[in-house]
Amino acid sequence: MKQASTLWLGAAMTAFGANSALAQEAVSLDEKVNQTFAAFTGPFVSLIFAPFPGTSFPWIVMWLVVAATFFTLYFGFVQFRFFKHAIQLVKGDYSDPNDAGEVSHFQALATALSGTVGLGNIAGVAVAVGIGGPGATFWMILAGLLGMASKFTECTLGVKYRNEYPDGTVSGGPMYYISKGFDELGLPGGKILAVLFSVFCILGALGGGNMFQANQAHAQISGIVGDYPGWITGIIFAGVVFAVIVGGIKSIANVTEKVVPFMGILYVGAALIILLINYDKIGWAFGQIFGGAFTGLGVAGGMVGALIQGFKRAAFSNEAGVGSAAIAHSAVRTKEPITEGFVSLLEPLIDTVVICTMTALVITISQQMIMDPATGNYVLNEAGTAVATVNDVSGVALTSAAFAAGLSWFPYVLAIAVILFAFSTMISWSYYGLKAWTYLFGEGQTSELVFKVIFCVFIVIGAAASLGPVIDFSDAAIFSMAVVNIFALYFLMKLVKSELHSYASRLQSGEIRKFSD
Amino acid sequence: MPTKLLIGLDGEGSGDRALTHAKRLAGLIGECEIVVAYVIEWSPFSFQTAEENAKRHQRREEELNLAHSRVVDPAVKQLVDEGYVASGVVKHGDVAETLNKIAVSCGAEQIVVGRSSEGGFSQRLFGSSTGNLVMHASMPVTVVG
Numbered sequence: 001m002k003q004a005s006t007l008w009l010g011a012a013m014t015a016f017g018a019n020s021a022l023a024q025e026a027v028s029l030d031e032k033v034n035q036t037f038a039a040f041t042g043p044f045v046s047l048i049f050a051p052f053p054g055t056s057f058p059w060i061v062m063w064l065v066v067a068a069t070f071f072t073l074y075f076g077f078v079q080f081r082f083f084k085h086a087i088q089l090v091k092g093d094y095s096d097p098n099d100a101g102e103v104s105h106f107q108a109l110a111t112a113l114s115g116t117v118g119l120g121n122i123a124g125v126a127v128a129v130g131i132g133g134p135g136a137t138f139w140m141i142l143a144g145l146l147g148m149a150s151k152f153t154e155c156t157l158g159v160k161y162r163n164e165y166p167d168g169t170v171s172g173g174p175m176y177y178i179s180k181g182f183d184e185l186g187l188p189g190g191k192i193l194a195v196l197f198s199v200f201c202i203l204g205a206l207g208g209g210n211m212f213q214a215n216q217a218h219a220q221i222s223g224i225v226g227d228y229p230g231w232i233t234g235i236i237f238a239g240v241v242f243a244v245i246v247g248g249i250k251s252i253a254n255v256t257e258k259v260v261p262f263m264g265i266l267y268v269g270a271a272l273i274i275l276l277i278n279y280d281k282i283g284w285a286f287g288q289i290f291g292g293a294f295t296g297l298g299v300a301g302g303m304v305g306a307l308i309q310g311f312k313r314a315a316f317s318n319e320a321g322v323g324s325a326a327i328a329h330s331a332v333r334t335k336e337p338i339t340e341g342f343v344s345l346l347e348p349l350i351d352t353v354v355i356c357t358m359t360a361l362v363i364t365i366s367q368q369m370i371m372d373p374a375t376g377n378y379v380l381n382e383a384g385t386a387v388a389t390v391n392d393v394s395g396v397a398l399t400s401a402a403f404a405a406g407l408s409w410f411p412y413v414l415a416i417a418v419i420l421f422a423f424s425t426m427i428s429w430s431y432y433g434l435k436a437w438t439y440l441f442g443e444g445q446t447s448e449l450v451f452k453v454i455f456c457v458f459i460v461i462g463a464a465a466s467l468g469p470v471i472d473f474s475d476a477a478i479f480s481m482a483v484v485n486i487f488a489l490y491f492l493m494k495l496v497k498s499e500l501h502s503y504a505s506r507l508q509s510g511e512i513r514k515f516s517d
Numbered sequence: 518m519p520t521k522l523l524i525g526l527d528g529e530g531s532g533d534r535a536l537t538h539a540k541r542l543a544g545l546i547g548e549c550e551i552v553v554a555y556v557i558e559w560s561p562f563s564f565q566t567a568e569e570n571a572k573r574h575q576r577r578e579e580e581l582n583l584a585h586s587r588v589v590d591p592a593v594k595q596l597v598d599e600g601y602v603a604s605g606v607v608k609h610g611d612v613a614e615t616l617n618k619i620a621v622s623c624g625a626e627q628i629v630v631g632r633s634s635e636g637g638f639s640q641r642l643f644g645s646s647t648g649n650l651v652m653h654a655s656m657p658v659t660v661v662g
Contacts, residue, residue: 092561097618101577101609103570104561111567168575257564331570431567 033231033461038469041476048476048483057304060479061311067321067486068146071153074493075500079148079345085507086342093514094339102333105343112328112344114260115209115428116351118421120317122267122414123216123396125359127471130369130394131386132309133378134285135292137360139310140317144352147320148345153489156341156496157181158326159334172330173432174323174485175201175439181492193488194439197323200480201436202451204324207470207477208316209429210455211462213422215470216396218463220418223397224411234463238456240423245430246452260424263417264355270413271358274406278365285364312475315482317356318348322478323485327432336512338499359399366402368393430455519548519602523625525616525650526555528588531631531661536592538661539629543601550602553592554619555584558646559609581607613649621655629659 049058072079088094089105128136154174161180162172175194182190218233243249275282293310294303319325325344332340363369370379370388381388393401396418403410430452437451438444462470506512524539526532536553543549557580565573589605596603606623608615620628630647651658 095561097610100561100615101557101559101573101580103565103573106562107565107570110564111570114564115567168578169572170574171571254566257566261564328567328570331567331573333574428567431571 033464034466034469037461037465037473041469041473044480045472045476048479049472056308058308058312060483061308061315063486064150064315064321064479064482065143065146065311067482067489068143068150071149071489071493072146075149075152075497077149078152078342078500079145079349082342082345086346088514089339089343090346094512096515099333103331105332105334105339108329108332108340109343109346110261111331111428112325112347113264113350114257114424115324115328115432116317116319116347116425117260117264117355118425119213119216119396119418120208120313121351121355121359122399122418122421123212123219124313124317125356126363126395126398126402128309128313129360129363129387130389130398132306133292133369133387134288134360134364135290135294135303135306136310136313137289137357137364138293139307140314140356140360141353143311143314144318144320144348144356147314147318147348147352150321150486150489151318151325151347152341152345153493153496154321154323154326154485155329155344156338156499157489157492158330159332159337159340160495160499162330170331171435171438173201173327173435173439174481174488175436176330177326177492178484178488181488181495184495185491187491190488193484197481197484197488198436198439200477200484201323202433202440203477204322204481205429205433205436206455206458207474209324209432210426210458211465211470212474213425214459214462215465217419217422220396220400220415223400224415230464231460234460237423237426237463238459241426241430241459242452242456244427245434245455246449256420256424256427260420263420266413267417268355268358270403270407270410271362274362274365274403275358277406281365282361285361288364289360314348314352314356316475316478318351319478320348321482321486321489323481324429324432327435328428336499336503338496338503341496341499362406363398363402366405368398368402368405426459519550520546521550521552521623521625522546523552523554523616523620523623523628524592525612525628525630526553526588526592527631528555528584529631532588533631535629535631535661536596538659540596540599540601542627542629542659550604551596552619552623552625553589553596553603553605554616555588555605555607556612556615556619557581557584557607557609558612560611577609580609611649612646613653616650617654617656625656627657627659628654629661632660632662 048060051058052062090109092104092106095104125140128140157177158172161177162170163176164170175198178197179190179194182188182193214234214237217237218230221233222228292306315321325347329340329344334340368390370390371377372379378387380386381392386394389398391401400411400414403414433455434448434451438447441447503512522539522542524535526536539551543551584607585605589607593603593605606619608619616628616630628650630650632647647660651660
């Protein structure tokens with residue numbers, strides 16, 4: 001495998017005329033890209049992650065937590081009350097057989113999940129646990145459970161206010177429900193907010209949905225075949241993505257869409273095997289998670305550090321409140337928009353509560369994070385910014401090392417999974433970004449081509465830049481979407497509540513009933 | 518009340534043989550109505566891209582129109598021209614399961630299908646639609662070779 005990858009890389013290097021001089025030049029090119037990128041994005045990142053005065057707590061994290069908690073209370077713990085109903089909807093129990101052939105609830109959920117399950121679950125969790133310690137997992141799970149209500153709200157609105165065109169195609173998402181919903185309520189500023197959301201959605205697509213993916217895919221490949229310039233990975237990835245989104249080579253996307261779910265199952269299966277092998281440590285690992293959640297166990301920033309990391313990475317992973325899922329879920333064909341809201345609340349559960357927790361447990365159990373046996377606290381790295389790890393690894397490399405401690409061959413599978421996850425997330429986000437782009441600039445071949453080319457250029461930048469600036473910009477871009485989206489959701493949530501009341505009463509009276517036997 | 522026969526077409530030669538056999542049966546039965554069905558293989562549990570989802574409704578309409586215009590409508594027209602009472606239906610779904618459901622809902626006495634001529638690994642592994650129909654149908658099934 002390693003040999004094959006090296007050969008493949010060698011061929012790629014030859015194709016790009018790589019020699020030592022070029023490689024040196026390339027390294028400096030990577031540095032230049034990195035410096036320029038960091039300088040450009042710095043002020044934006046600082047604004048989004050500005051802490052509350054006198055604290056180190058970023059206001060954006062509070063923004064997401066408060067919203068998720070508020071929606072949970074406002075809708076009376078909808079994520080728990082309608083959990084069983086959500087499963088029944090996904091199974092198709094309430095689907096009209098006459099609608100067969102339309103997008104099913106399962107398909108909308110699977111498509112949205114393929115956009116969210118990815119590097120956030122593998123690399124993002126490692127970043128959270130690496131900085132915030134195992135305690136970050138507790139806050140991540142809590143954020144996942146609360147985030148289910150945010151997702152429910154935005155996806156219901158996504159279907160309710162989507163655009164349906166005469167040719168039968170649909171476009172939906174926050175930009176549509178913000179402008180239409182505000183108009184319906186007679187509120188001013190809907191159009192401005194929709195435009196603002198679209199701008200941030202384009203940045204989010206280029207950041208978290210693109211650069212972060214390319215960056216970590218490169219980190220994973222170079223971890224196996226040895227270090228080489230990031231722009232080479234970037235160009236290869238950009239070429240394949242270009243072939244799919246511009247060249248219309250659907251077969252690549254189709255294969256990915258079919259393989260990715262199996263990679264997801266394989267990933268969870270491998271994590272389960274490691275947990276089963278180390279079943280005697282599971283109790284200890286949960287002890288670390290709960291203990292660390294409230295004490296910090298000596299990690300950077302203590303309990304608050306764990307909480308910030310947990311919430312940040314959960315939001316980045318499951319995108320609850322961000323608005324991206326509303327774009328994916330809006331394609332479903334249903335007479336009851338709220339049913340898609342119920343289905344969508346499963347997304348943070350699968351993504352964060354199940355998959356992220358698996359990753360965090362494996363990392364904790366693997367003991368790749370160095371602990372002081374005397375105090376039982378984690379040892380910080382030299383800079384004091386994160387927990388020190390064996391071989392000084394972070395991000396996806398930490399996850400890879402943790403899995404390798406249990407299953408030595410797994411890094412190879414993980415490398416393939418990372419590449420496929422990165423690719424599928426890029427394809428999903430290219431669509432989200434495109435929808436925002438066409439909302440701003442109108443639908444048309446030239447307009448769409450411009451966005452797609454920009455998207456591909458950012459893949460190269462993402463692969464060439466170092467993790468720090470990329471992850472900062474990716475977070476900031478994704479979270480900036482949540483600023484506008486959640487602000488609008490506070491005004492629009494009463495529309496969802498009336499839908500919920502109506503649906504719940506009809507469900508109880510038997511007016512809405514199962515179609516299946 | 519006329520006896521109803523459901524004919525499952527697949528747009529291939531085997532479907533034509535099923536149709537010929539159904540006409541012979543209808544002639545023997547006397548007062549008989551032939552329902553011509555075509556099922557577009559589709560699963561609500563498949564994976565699609567966001568773009569495919571956005572265009573799915575449009576694609577579905579195209580698939581229904583194509584199945585009607587190329588397979589079902591010509592068959593129904595041929596039957597009507599030859600003096601039979603016939604109607605057509607096109608649905609999406611699992612072929613065996615959907616044919617059975619259509620047959621049950623229209624009150625058919627029997628399903629007539631052609632023997633699938635396609636071979637291959639997947640059929641050996643998962644079985645053909647015809648095989649599945651024979652195994653799970655709620656009424657007699659005639660498979661025309």
